[in-house]
Amino acid sequence: MQSYTTYKRLIAKTVIISLLASLSVAFLYGLYIKKRAVDDLARIDARKTSRMAFEALYSAMEKGWSKEDLDAIILRLNKVEPKMRINAYRSPIVAELFGEHSTDKQVREHDPMVLRAMKGEEVLTGDDEIRYLYPIVVKKECISCHTNAKIGDINGVIDVRFPVANLKISLTTMINSFIIFFVLFTIIIFGFLYYKLNSLLVEPLKQFLLMIQEIISKNDMAKRVSLKTKILEVKNIENYFNKMLDSIQDYYEKLQQLSDRDYLTGLYNRRKFEEFLDYEIKRSLRHHHQFTILMIDLDNFKYINDTYGHASGDLVLKEVTQIFGSNLRNADILARLGGDEFAVILPETPYENGYAVVEKLRSRLEGTPISLMFDQITLTASFGIAEYPEQGENIESLLTGSDLAMYKAKRAGKNTIARADQSDQEIAAEIQKKGEFLRRAIDEDRVEPFVQPIYNVSNGELFGYEVLARIRDGKRYMAAGQFIEVAESLGFAPKIDHIILTKGLQRREEKGLWDKQFFFNLSTNSLFGGEYVDLIQSHYARHPKGASHGGVTIEILEREAIHNVNGLMEIIEKMKELGIAFALDDFGSGFSSFVYLKYFDTDYVKIDGEFVKNIAVNEKDRIFVKHIHQIAKEFGKMTVAEYVEDEETLKILREIGVDYAQGFHYGRPELLGS
Template identity: 85%
Template sequence: MNSYTTYKKLIAKTVILSLLTSLAVAFIYGIYIKKRAIDDLARVDARKTSRLAFEALYSAMEKGWSKQELDAIIVRLNEVEPQMKISAYRSPIVAELFGDHGNDKAIRENDPMVAKAMRGEDVLTGDEEIRYLYPIVVKQKCLACHTNAKVGDINGVIDVRFPVANLKISLTTMINSFIVFFVFFTIIIFAILYYKLNKLLVQPIKQFIGMIQEIISNNDMAKRISLKTKIMEVKNIENYFNKMLDSIQDYYEKLQELSDRDYLTGLYNRRKFEEFLTYEVKRSVRHRHKFTILMIDLDNFKYINDTYGHASGDLVLKEVTQIFASNLRNADILARIGGDEFAVILPETSYENGHAVVEKLRASLESTPISLMFDQVSLTASFGIAEYPEQGENIEALLTGSDLAMYKAKRAGKNTIARADQSDQEMATEIQKKGEFLRRAIDEDRVEPFVQPIYSVKTGEIYGYEVLARIRDGERYMAAGQFIEVAESLGFACKIDQIILTKGLMAREERSLWNKRFFFNLSTKSLFGGEYIDVIKSHYEKEPESFQSGVTIEILEREAIHNVNGLMDIIEEMKEIGISFALDDFGSGFSSFVYLKYFDTDFVKIDGEFVKNIVVNEKDRIFVKHIHQISKEFGKKTIAEYVEDEETLQILKEIGVDYAQGFHYGRPHQL
């Protein structure tokens, strides 16, 4: 088990270690200084004392003083420093001429130190008491009296003894010694600090940075940090960073799942389905085999939503998913590509085998009742089949063929299976006619913006307008519901969005409605196309500075579900230039609450299916109340749709809804 320390403990340990180190160094250095005093300083002091004693004796001898007078000089020298004792011993050469003095002979013979000094070596010894023996070497001037000697002989030894306590150390030596000790001690301290900080802090941080760089370069959110450290704070950085990576990885996986899968059923969405279809076409070309795709549309599903509510409709979609999945192979790919539309890829499956699979799906769905509240419902579906390569050699042709087959099954009475062939020109012609109508309407500038007012529930004043697309057809105007599906399938939706956005903003400028917010519905392709950005930027440049930027883009659940990651990035980018966002038809599915969590929108438009019946339906009232409360806690304003009478408006006031729109306030009209 690893044991960790904290930075406080590390600092304390470092200080204590440094203190102990300094004490140890001081002790060792003290011993060194003492020894040096004995070996060097004592020798110097003793030599000086011996030299002084010798010079005093020599001066007296030159004057012809007697032995008694010389002894008196030594006595007086000893009295100068009571704790110091000076003795003088004659050598045999001197004794030969002048005789021994006292017990000199016995000392020469019995004291090895004296004997050693008599041979011409100065001797330093002692621990508590210093003893220095200084040999007196015969010089030329000594020969006048010492006729039996020659230069270099030893005339005698001066013996100096004094305690270590009396040792005198020079100030220079002490200062130099202190400087050396301080420098050495400082080096030791910094060396310890450098080693500790480098090992326990710098190296883990470098390792930490290196691992972060590796995670970024490899985009590997599964990798985790592991630092070699004993410091608790550094270990905490590791733990919390890994927890953050866990959260990011979980968040990333959820976003990835949202971008690839339908949140409600867990099936692949349209974008991912088309990716699989592209891959299957390439695989079939390479291996030269057939495969089949199915388009499935639930029959009369709107009746379930209207009768039992959207929540029950969501439960039905989940049950249908289970029924279909249980009758398909593991290799088959099942996707939800729309509200009540499903699609299936049957790899390496011919039309004949694919038809058998579809019949199994149809029969299983028809024979499996689904429980709803206190009732049971039986569902059927219309199935369209397209075979590769007979119905198309690319994904566009296959999708068109399977769509045509599904519409053909619908027209045949529903709960049937159909295959697109050459006889389906009538349906293809109808779609083509609608497409041509849209193309002409765009070319002839017959796409017009209508607006429906949005009122403040609290003040009763107009807050803004929702801008809606209409197509002028003679004396009448076609609502978006009559053409938008075909426009999306044929690729006209982006162009229509661009026209409505441009004309709507132009009307806001011409009528100086700068204090009114304009709400626009843009398709996903328009959002990701990015052409609308320059239009809004140009509009904002004309807006007076006294007003806030007033363009809001509404996002539908069916639009958001296909690319959650990309849409989040767009919202974040566009909010920086003053574009706000609203979640439209909120509450129509369980996934709405997920988008409320992930999308940084400013408004929530409560689905009109809940609003229009709140006067008579307590459950709808509860839904609206809680949607408003949740939105408020997320810091978002609420807008109620389908407000068609005063009673509904009063209930919305009681709930606290911020804004409302509907026939009670006004129908869509031209500005």
């Protein structure tokens, strides 16, 4: 297992090493300076002393002094510096001509240093005491007296001895030496520190930045940082960054799954299904294959929701998913398009084979009882088949053909299989008729905003209104449930949303209801259009008191949000910055509601009326409402209860602590100001 150090330890270690290195180098360099000074200065001083002694002796010899006179001169020289001793030894050449000195012969024969000097070598030796032997070389002027010698011979040796302490070291030499030492040592220390910091800090950080750039450029959330380091803090950065990447990757994968799949059933959603359909069309065109697509709509599913509740309806959808999935091939693509509508792609499957698969699905669904609370139900579905390329050669025509076939199966009595053909115009005409009705209603300005009041539960004051779409048809008004599905399928929903939002905001301005909150139901297609942001901002700009924002809330439905979770999260974030609030509508109707509470930064949670309307008589519904309210509060959301139809229900909501409520007890939807 690799051991790591900390920056604190590294710095302390570096300082201590640098200090020890400095002291060691200074000590060694001091010894070197001392040795060099002793060698150089001893040689210089000894040479000077020897020359002085020689010159004194030579001057005496020129005057004809005797050997005793010369010894007396040497004695006097030794007295000048008591700790310094000077001796002069004659060479054999001088002894031959002028006579042998009593001790010279013995010294020449037994002192190796003198022997070396007699051969013409300057000798410097000694540690505590310096000994310098200076050979006297015969020169031209010496030959007149020393007739038996020739130039270059050695006439004698001057032996100078003195203690090291007597040396006078040059101040300039010392200063220059230490300047050079300081500069060189500083360069070495800084080089060492640079190497350490570069290898232990800079290089790991460079690796870290390069890996981050690679992760960003390749959008590779699976890649992890690996740094070559022995520093604990750098290793901790690596570990924590990788843990952060783990969390981001997990979050990204969940968002990707929400973007591609239906959260409740785990099946592909409409957007992903259309991608697969486009791919299959291209593949079949290239290889000349036929394939079949199915549209499946559960029969009487609304009855299950109304009778057993939306939570039970979700369980049924999961059971149906299991039944369909277990009776399809691995290559077949099963998707939930929304609500109780499913779709299947059967690759490389012509109509005849596809029909056999559909009949198998139909019979298995019909023959599989589904346990629901204390009851068992049998479910059926209507199946529509379209074949490529017979019923269409592109996504739009295939989807339209399978939709028409499904409607045909519904009209034939449900629990049947139908195939659209060119002569089957009845259903298409019906859809076209409804579309024409919507188109005329929009063109003739018969789309009107109705409002239902929302009250503060605790003090009974009017809090705001939910704005609802209605179509005026003669003297009556059609509720949204009668036309919204066709509007969405034919692409009229964004136009209707625009009209309701425009008129609703206009009525708010006309009535001066700036202090009331207005709730609008906008489809996600409308939200992604972007023009509604400008519409709301213009409304805010007309506030009589110059308020910059506030008062508009957009409600999000689960069936809308499920198709593009990623994009919707971004839209909510941007629009909230502009003062636009958001509410989760029909909260609790599906298991995915709690997931959206986690990911969507909404301001309000509207509790599904299916739980609210029976809380006075149903203890389970009361528990549901209570816990939904508590969870919403934990997330910092305000709660709005729907379907409040009597005083007893309102009283229970007040005890629970629900913030706001709407329903027939407070007022039915109506034209604002009517």
